[in-house]
Amino acid sequence: MRGDARTRLLEAARDVIRAQGFAGTSVDDLCRHAEVTKGAFFHHFKSKEELGVAAAAFWATTTSALFAQASYHALTNPLERVLGYIDLRRSLVAGELWQFTCLVGTMVQESFAGSEAIRRACGASIFGHAETLERDLQAAMDEMEEKPTWTAASLARHTQAVIQGAFILAKASNSAAAGRAIALEQLGHLRAYVELLFRTEEERR
Amino acid sequence: MRGDARTRLLEAARDVIRAQGFAGTSVDDLCRHAEVTKGAFFHHFKSKEELGVAAAAFWATTTSALFAQASYHALTNPLERVLGYIDLRRSLVAGELWQFTCLVGTMVQESFAGSEAIRRACGASIFGHAETLERDLQAAMDEMEEKPTWTAASLARHTQAVIQGAFILAKASNSAAAGRAIALEQLGHLRAYVELLFRTEEERR
DNA sequence: TCGAACATACCAACTATTCGGTATGTTAGC
DNA sequence: GCTAACATACCGAATAGTTGGTATGTTCGA
Numbered sequence: 124m125r126g127d128a129r130t131r132l133l134e135a136a137r138d139v140i141r142a143q144g145f146a147g148t149s150v151d152d153l154c155r156h157a158e159v160t161k162g163a164f165f166h167h168f169k170s171k172e173e174l175g176v177a178a179a180a181f182w183a184t185t186t187s188a189l190f191a192q193a194s195y196h197a198l199t200n201p202l203e204r205v206l207g208y209i210d211l212r213r214s215l216v217a218g219e220l221w222q223f224t225c226l227v228g229t230m231v232q233e234s235f236a237g238s239e240a241i242r243r244a245c246g247a248s249i250f251g252h253a254e255t256l257e258r259d260l261q262a263a264m265d266e267m268e269e270k271p272t273w274t275a276a277s278l279a280r281h282t283q284a285v286i287q288g289a290f291i292l293a294k295a296s297n298s299a300a301a302g303r304a305i306a307l308e309q310l311g312h313l314r315a316y317v318e319l320l321f322r323t324e325e326e327r328r
Numbered sequence: 329m330r331g332d333a334r335t336r337l338l339e340a341a342r343d344v345i346r347a348q349g350f351a352g353t354s355v356d357d358l359c360r361h362a363e364v365t366k367g368a369f370f371h372h373f374k375s376k377e378e379l380g381v382a383a384a385a386f387w388a389t390t391t392s393a394l395f396a397q398a399s400y401h402a403l404t405n406p407l408e409r410v411l412g413y414i415d416l417r418r419s420l421v422a423g424e425l426w427q428f429t430c431l432v433g434t435m436v437q438e439s440f441a442g443s444e445a446i447r448r449a450c451g452a453s454i455f456g457h458a459e460t461l462e463r464d465l466q467a468a469m470d471e472m473e474e475k476p477t478w479t480a481a482s483l484a485r486h487t488q489a490v491i492q493g494a495f496i497l498a499k500a501s502n503s504a505a506a507g508r509a510i511a512l513e514q515l516g517h518l519r520a521y522v523e524l525l526f527r528t529e530e531e532r533r
Numbered sequence: 534t535c536g537a538a539c540a541t542a543c544c545a546a547c548t549a550t551t552c553g554g555t556a557t558g559t560t561a562g563c
Numbered sequence: 564g565c566t567a568a569c570a571t572a573c574c575g576a577a578t579a580g581t582t583g584g585t586a587t588g589t590t591c592g593a
Contacts, residue, residue, distance in 0.1 A: 143438070143441055144349065144351055144442075149551075150553060151551085160569070161553095161570085162569060162570050165554065166570095170553080231499050233350075236426065237352060242500065249500045277513045281490075281513075284490055284517075287497070288489030288493030291437060291489070291496075294437060294440040294447070297451065309489045312482065312483065312521070315525075316520075333542075333543070355580080356578080356579090364544095366581095367546095368542070368543050369580095372543095375580080
C-alpha cells in the first residue's frame with residue numbers, strides 16, 4: 124500500500140478527469156478516489172497543473188505500451204497492420220464512455236488556453252501516438268503504383284482526428300449504448316476511407 | 329444598452345467558454361466580459377447550468393442561421409452542395425482557435441457526465457446540424473448506380489466527427505498557425521473521403 | 534389621459550461553501 | 564537516526580448563488 128500513492132493518484136486522474144474534465148475535478152475528488160490524503164497529493168505533485176502534466180505523460184506511456192504489444196504488428200502487409208490498428212481501436216469501444224474515451228483529448232480541450240504545460244503534454248501524447256502509425260502508412264504508400272498527394276503523417280493524424288471526433292459524438296449521445304454505436308460507426312468510416320485510399324480499382328473487385 | 333444583458337451574456341459565454349471551457353469559466357468571468365453585474369446574470373439565468381443550456385441553444389440557432397444562408401445551397405448537384413459545405417467549413421478556419429472551434433463540442437466534452445441538461449442541449453445542436461446535411465447526402469446517394477452499405481445519416485455524422493476531431497488536434501498544436509493548418513488538412517481528408525465515396529471509377533479520370 | 538399597480542431589468546453588497554495550496558506534524562524503511 | 568512517504572489541520576482566495584433594493588417601463592381602470 125505504502126509507496127504507490129503516486130500511481131493511484133495518476134490512475135484516479137485518468138478515470139475521474141475523463142468523466143468530469145480537468146477543471147471539473149478537484150484535488151479532493153482525486154484524493155478521495157485514490158484513497159489518499161491531500162498531504163500525499165502535494166507530496167508527489169507540487170500543483171494540480173503538475174498532476175495534469177504527469178497524468179498526460181502517464182497516459183502516453185500506458186497506452187503506447189498497450190498498442191506496442193498488439194498482435195497486428197506481426198502482419199506482413201503494412202496496410203493490414205493499419206487496418207488491424209483500426210480494428211483494435213474498435214474492439215476497445217466497450218463499457219462506459221469514461222472507460223474508452225481519451226484522457227488527453229479531453230484535457231487538451233479545456234487546458235489549451237489555461238495551461239501551456241498541460242497542452243504541450245497532451246499534444247505530445249496525441250501526435251506521438253499518431254507518429255507510431257506513420258511507418259506502416261508510409262510502407263503501404265510505397266507499395267502503391269501512383270504516388271498520392273497526401274502524406275502518411277497527415278493520414279496518421281486523420282485517424283486520431285476521427286477517433287477524437289467519434290468520442291465527442293459519443294459523449295453527445297443520449298445513452299452509453301448509443302454512444303458506443305456511433306463511435307463504432309465512425310471508426311467504420313475511417314476504415315472505409317483507408318481502404319479506399321489504398322486499394323486500387325482492380326483490387327477492389 | 330438596457331435590455332440586452334442576456335444576449336451579451338450569451339455572446340460572452342460563446343467566446344469565453346470556447347477558450348477556457350465551461351468549468352474553467354466562472355460566473356464572474358462571464359459578467360466581466362459581458363460588462364454586466366452578477367445580479368443581472370442570476371436575473372436571466374437561475375443557475376450557471378441554465379446558462380450553459382441557453383448558450384448551447386444560442387449556438388444552435390446562430391450557427392444554423394449562418395449555414396442556412398450560405399450560397400452552396402443554390403448548386404444543382406447535391407454532391408456539389410455537400411462539397412460546398414465542406415469548403416465553407418474550411419473557409420471558417422481563420423483567426424484564433426477560440427474563434428473557429430465549436431462551443432457545443434467543447435462543452436459536451438466536460439459536461440456530459442455532470443449535467444444531463446447541458447449534454448442534451450449540446451447533442452441536439454451537433455446532431456441537429458448533422459441532420460441538415462442528410463438531405464443532400466441522400467440525394468447524392470440516390471444518383472449512384474450501386475447502392476452503398478453506409479447510410480446518409482452516418483456519413484453526415486462523420487463530417488461532424490472529423491470537424492470536432494480536427495478542432496481537438498488544432499488545440500493540441502503548438503501554435504494557432506499550426507492548429508489552423510492541421511484543421512485544414514483534416515477537412516481536406518474529409519473532402520477526399522466524400523469524393524471517393526461518390527465518384528465512380530470512370531468519373532475520377 | 535392620468536396615475537396607481539404591476540412587471541421587468543438591473544445593481545451592489547453579502548453569504549456560505551469550495552477550492553488549491555501550506556504548515557506542521559507522524560510513520561516507516563534503510 | 565535520517566529521509567522519503569505519508570497524515571492532519573488549516574488558510575486565503577475564489578466560487579456559485581442570495582438578498583434587498585432601484586430604475587425603467589407597461590397596463591389598465593377611473
